[in-house]
Amino acid sequence: MKAYINNYELLCDAGDTKNLMNAIYAKESALVVDETYLPHATAGLGKMEYTTIFDVLEDIATKVLKESNLENFHDTLLILGSSVGGMQECENIFYKEKNYKNIDASRYSINVLTDHLVQKFGFYDARALSTACTSSANALLLAKRLIDVEAYENILVVGADGICYSTVLGFNALGVLSDKKCTPFDKDRNGMNVAEAVAALLVQNIKTENSVELKGVGAGSDAYHITNPDPEATGAMSSMLAAIKDAGLELNDIDYINAHGTATLANDKVEALAVEKLFNHSVYISSTKAITGHTLGAAGAVEAIVSCEVIKRSLIPSQTGLENQENENINIPRENIAMDVKNIISNSFAFGGNNASIVFGACS
Amino acid sequence: MKKVAIKIINSAKIYAPEKIEDLDEKRLVPNMMMRRRLTRNSKVMLYLSDKCKFDGGKIVYGTCYSELEEAAKMANDVVTNGTLSPTSFQNSVYNTAPSYFSLINKDKDEIITVSSGMKTSLDTLKTAALQALISGESIFCVAIECINIKNIDEINRCTKYLEAGAAVVLEIANDESNAKEIEDLGVSGIMDSLQDLISVVNMHEQGIDKILIEL
Numbered sequence: 001m002k003a004y005i006n007n008y009e010l011l012c013d014a015g016d017t018k019n020l021m022n023a024i025y026a027k028e029s030a031l032v033v034d035e036t037y038l039p040h041a042t043a044g045l046g047k048m049e050y051t052t053i054f055d056v057l058e059d060i061a062t063k064v065l066k067e068s069n070l071e072n073f074h075d076t077l078l079i080l081g082s083s084v085g086g087m088q089e090c091e092n093i094f095y096k097e098k099n100y101k102n103i104d105a106s107r108y109s110i111n112v113l114t115d116h117l118v119q120k121f122g123f124y125d126a127r128a129l130s131t132a133c134t135s136s137a138n139a140l141l142l143a144k145r146l147i148d149v150e151a152y153e154n155i156l157v158v159g160a161d162g163i164c165y166s167t168v169l170g171f172n173a174l175g176v177l178s179d180k181k182c183t184p185f186d187k188d189r190n191g192m193n194v195a196e197a198v199a200a201l202l203v204q205n206i207k208t209e210n211s212v213e214l215k216g217v218g219a220g221s222d223a224y225h226i227t228n229p230d231p232e233a234t235g236a237m238s239s240m241l242a243a244i245k246d247a248g249l250e251l252n253d254i255d256y257i258n259a260h261g262t263a264t265l266a267n268d269k270v271e272a273l274a275v276e277k278l279f280n281h282s283v284y285i286s287s288t289k290a291i292t293g294h295t296l297g298a299a300g301a302v303e304a305i306v307s308c309e310v311i312k313r314s315l316i317p318s319q320t321g322l323e324n325q326e327n328e329n330i331n332i333p334r335e336n337i338a339m340d341v342k343n344i345i346s347n348s349f350a351f352g353g354n355n356a357s358i359v360f361g362a363c364s
Numbered sequence: 365m366k367k368v369a370i371k372i373i374n375s376a377k378i379y380a381p382e383k384i385e386d387l388d389e390k391r392l393v394p395n396m397m398m399r400r401r402l403t404r405n406s407k408v409m410l411y412l413s414d415k416c417k418f419d420g421g422k423i424v425y426g427t428c429y430s431e432l433e434e435a436a437k438m439a440n441d442v443v444t445n446g447t448l449s450p451t452s453f454q455n456s457v458y459n460t461a462p463s464y465f466s467l468i469n470k471d472k473d474e475i476i477t478v479s480s481g482m483k484t485s486l487d488t489l490k491t492a493a494l495q496a497l498i499s500g501e502s503i504f505c506v507a508i509e510c511i512n513i514k515n516i517d518e519i520n521r522c523t524k525y526l527e528a529g530a531a532v533v534l535e536i537a538n539d540e541s542n543a544k545e546i547e548d549l550g551v552s553g554i555m556d557s558l559q560d561l562i563s564v565v566n567m568h569e570q571g572i573d574k575i576l577i578e579l
Contacts, residue, residue, distance in 0.1 A: 039446055083457065085479070087435075094439050100518040109428050110458070111481035124365070127487045130430070130458035130479045138476055142491065145498050151366040151579035166438050170453030219474040221466040226401070227454045235472065351454060352463025354475055 003147035003203050004211040004363070008305045009063040010199035011056050012292050013046035021309050023291050025336055027320040031181040031193050031293050037165075041172055042179040045163065046195025046293025053088065053162040054116045056198045061117055064156065064200045069208065076154040076202075078117055078126040079143055081135030083297035085110035085128070088162045095165070113160050123156070130297065133260075134219075135159065136199070137300025137348035137356035141217040143203045144358075153205045159301025160198045167296070168194045174227065182263035182294075183321035184287035185272060185332055192262040195293025199301035201308075207363055212308040215343065215361040216247025222353025229270040229349060236274035239355035240345055247359040249343060254283050254359075256316045258303050258346040261287020262294050267349065272327035281331045290320035300348040300356065307344040307360045314341055367578045369543035370493050370534045373502060375568040376415030378408065379528035379554055382512050387411040393468060401451070403431045404510035404527065405461040412531035413465060418504040420471040422495050423462045426478040426488030426507035428557035430458040436513040461508060485530065485561035486546075493577040496536045506531035507561045524553030530561040532568065543574040 009016060014023040014030035023030055035042045050056045065073060086107045093103050106112065114126040131138050136159025143155040171177045171194055178191035203214055220242065222235035229235065244251060257279075259271055268287075275285055288306050295302050310316060316337040325332055344360045378384055387407045392414055393399040402410075405427060413419070434456040441448040454460075459477040466475060474495070480487040485507040492505035508529035511520065520526070537543060549566035550559035564575060 091439060091442075095443055098443050100515060103519055105429075105519050106481065109430070109481060110479035111428070111484075115481065126480070127478060127491070128480045129477060131475065131477045132457040132459055142476070142494065145494055146579060149366065149494070149497055149579065151494070166442060166448060166453070169442065169448050170438070170450070170456070173448055173450040173453055175450075221463070221472050221475055223466045223470045223472045226460075226463060226467065238472065350459070351457050352459050352475070353466065354459055354463065 001147055001150050001205050003144045003214040004207050005201050005214050005308055006204050006208050006211050007064045007068045008201040008308060009060050010197060010302055010305050011048050011060060012197035012295060012302060013048050013195055014291055017305055024288050024317045029181045029291050029320055033180055038168060038172060043168055044178045044181050044193035046193055048196050053160060057113060057117055057160060058120055060198050060200045061121060064202050068202050070154060073121040073123045073156060075124050076156050077152045078114055078123040078156050079139040080114045080158040080160060081129045081139035081297050082110050082113055082160050083130060083132050083135055084161055084164050084167060086112035088164045091164055091166055131354045132350035133296050133299055134348040134350040134354045134356040135297035137358055140300060140304055140358050141219055141356055144214045144217045147203060147205050155203045156200055157203055157301060158200045159298035161196055161296045161298045163194055163196045176264045181321060182290055184261035184263040184290050185268050185319060185326060186322050187324040187326045189263045192264050193293035195295045197295035197298040197302050199298055199305055201301060201304055211363045212311050213361040213363055216243045216359035218242025218246055219356045224353050227351055228266050231270060233270045233274035233277060235353055235355045236271055236349065237278055239357040240278060243345060243357035243359045251279060252282060253343050254345050255341045256310060256344045257283055257285040258307050258344060259285050259287040260347040260349045261289050272330050276327060276329040281329060284316045284331050284333050284337060286317055286319040286332055288317060303346045304358060307346045310344060311341050311360060311362045314338060316341060365578055367576050368493050368497055369537040369540040370575050370577055371537040372568045372573045373533040373535060374416040375532045375565040376412045377530040377562055377565045378411060379525040381524060382526050384408065384527045402464055403455050403460055404433055405431055405508045406464040408508045408510060408529040409461040409465055409506055412506055412529050413504060416531050416533045418533050419469050421504060422473045422499060422501060423475045423504045424488050424492040424495060425462040426484040427458060427509060428479055428481055428484045429509055429511055431456050431460050432511050433513050482556040484557040489561060489577055490579055492534055494579050496534060502533050502535045504533055507558050509555045509558060523555045528554045528558055530558055530565045532564055537574050543576045544572055545576050
């Protein structure tokens with residue numbers, strides 16, 4: 001059974017899907033340089049406008065349902081990917097009170113987000129995944145496989161992460177946080193921007209006039225280092241090859257790669273090498289994290305929506321922020337490229353060497 | 365909604381009121397530098413994988429509270445020093461334990477980490493069954509909670525065993541004959557997030573090796 005992405009919506013620093021795509025094509029980064037968030041460091045951050053992450057989840061799910069062919073989500077499986085879950089709320093209580101007494105344990109872990117959506121919409125069942133920055137890419141992987149084996153007809157995949165103070169401090173402690181707007185694949189890049197987003201995609205077993213096919217999924221592990229990618233890029237290549245094989249495609253069928261492209265020194269060097277080794281100069285590649293920042297566990301879902309839009313608009317986005325390209329053997333567009341886009345691969349890589357690649361295809 | 369019958373190949377469980385004392389770490393991880401980096405969940409996972417004779421392949425790992433010791437260290441560092449340790453940060457993510465397994469065993473296969481609250485181990489079993497169905501391979505399905513942190517009494521109201529884990533190696537059964545639904549054979553005092561997998565381990569110990577799972 002084939003899997004189709006039929007409806008979607010998101011909220012990120014650039015706004016909703018329409019605003020995000022406008023920003024991507026106009027090269028208008030929505031990142032902000034914040035001099036007060038951390039006490040002794042400047043941080044580029046991708047902040048969305050919201051009251052609580054629960055309000056955003058509810059709003060995005062409502063919009064997807066309204067645009068769908070479903071009356072409700074009662075026969076729908078929810079699969080949510082997040083790296084921090086309810087940590088944002090709990091860490092704020094701990095920082096203020098310096099003890100655990102008023103922390104509700106059930107609001108700490110990842111499932112606090114799924115529980116909220118289940119309570120509001122009455123999903124048939126719900127699962128929460130957390131593989132750091134591949135969380136919602138892995139949610140898409142499972143959704144595709146569950147449709148493949150005819151276990152479900154409707155699956156709502158959600159990626160959701162809010163900015164947590166400890167996450168920003170943590171990336172700063174690792175020395176990978178940029179103090180400016182990030183510049184993926186640039187020689188002079190100096191790190192990533194932590195960002196937040198909620199993105200939801202309705203995956204179904206039926207094709208509609210707006211469908212994009214969720215064509216192939218691939219995943220694997222580097223087995224190299226707990227945070228750094230394998231410098232030989234074997235893990236990144238392996239997950240892309242697995243996704244292309246699962247899609248029933250060849251390497252030269254891919255038109256565009258929406259890169260993980262965090263703008264850390266290690267990620268971009270290795271991802272570029274993987275693309276160079278597999279595709280050489282034959283495929284366009286860019287990272288939209290120059291607009292959104294790194295939305296962590298939500299990134300796979302955010303970039304899935306970007307990929308669907310690129311297919312529908314037949315317009316490959318140029319690389320925002322790029323001045324001096326580090327690896328000249330990959331094809332990073334400096335201007336948007338209008339062309340018939342049949343297949344896109346979107347990469348997500350995470351701590352622990354966890355890799356996931358997803359292939360999206362135009363429906364003829 | 366679809367059910368499949370899984371066959372349990374091997375199983376193991378371990379739990380302790382506070383800290384599991386003998387996880388056989390020196391034999392399982394001879395490299396001292398690597399051993400010193402391991403989190404509690406990682407050590408329990410390595411122990412369970414050894415008991416299940418699993419040294420590589422697809423992993424589905426479940427944990428509701430993840431690496432609580434590392435998260436607590438980070439939170440305390442922030443309130444006392446205003447900084448945090450990069451090691452604690454990198455060890456605090458939910459997929460830390462299977463990532464260390466992957467590093468130690470050079471396992472380059474897929475890892476999925478499930479964190480579905482009190483039904484974590486049930487969803488871990490469901491995801492493992494899907495992975496077995498899709499791949500035709502044996503899958504390592506493991507769920508662990510280690511919540512033995514300072515002042516845990518401020519927040520823990522019902523869990524007697526602060527460290528616990530359960531694991532099975534499973535594959536898709538050839539047929540569904542004599543396959544049983546998961547029975548309520550949990551262990552009182554272990555966190556609910558682990559009880560479904562504990563029940564499956566206990567069923568296996570009683571000689572039941574074929575179990576029905578809704579995907």
